Amino acid sequence: EVHLVESGGDLVQPGGPLRLSCAASGFTFSHYAMHWVRQAPGKGLEHVSAISGNGISTSYATSVKGRFTISRDNSKNTLYLQMGSLRAEDMAVYYCARLTVNSLDYWGQGTLVTVSS
């Protein structure tokens, strides 16, 4: 059974860094591109970043480009999101999700990032 478990969400001060992790199991991790999607409290969904199965190709939303870095360690079946220069508008639940046919078929339960002084 496919499982995705995010971790690393925390309270962080504006301007600070934070790294999120997503542990994957139940499928051949390296065969799938992975995405990060976030949802601000009471709001809709926003695509943040994506990475190919081999980790070579990455994409970012304009709102996070230059501040966030997506990466993966296929030997550990783990996806990462290194976040820097955090702003109040980055506060959200961050989900990792697996890419299938032009859509995201499995999602983790999410991890909450709070940005506040």
Add this chain to the structure above:
Amino acid sequence: EIVLTQSPDTLSLSPGERATLSCRASQSVGSYLAWYQQKVGQAPRLLIYDASNRATGIPARFSGSGSGTDFTLTISSLEPEDLAVYFCQQASNWPWTFGQGTKVEIK
């Protein structure tokens, strides 16, 4: 960036009724459109991909149609457990974008 506009914002129906949710794109996305269901406190769940294909395990009462800029998600006969917010998402252009969501309420 492609903007997806969903309508209505809220749909209130009785069990057994038919629900029709709309998603309109600011430019053509071909058939690269997906629908997700999100219940309170849960992660989104994929319902439909490529406009009209049901994801694994999704009940037959959920169906999708459309292409280009106009898409529809239909729930043929509402069940109480269909109470949720429904989002559309395009995968035609990066960044992928989502609609603002339609909340389905059960009377």
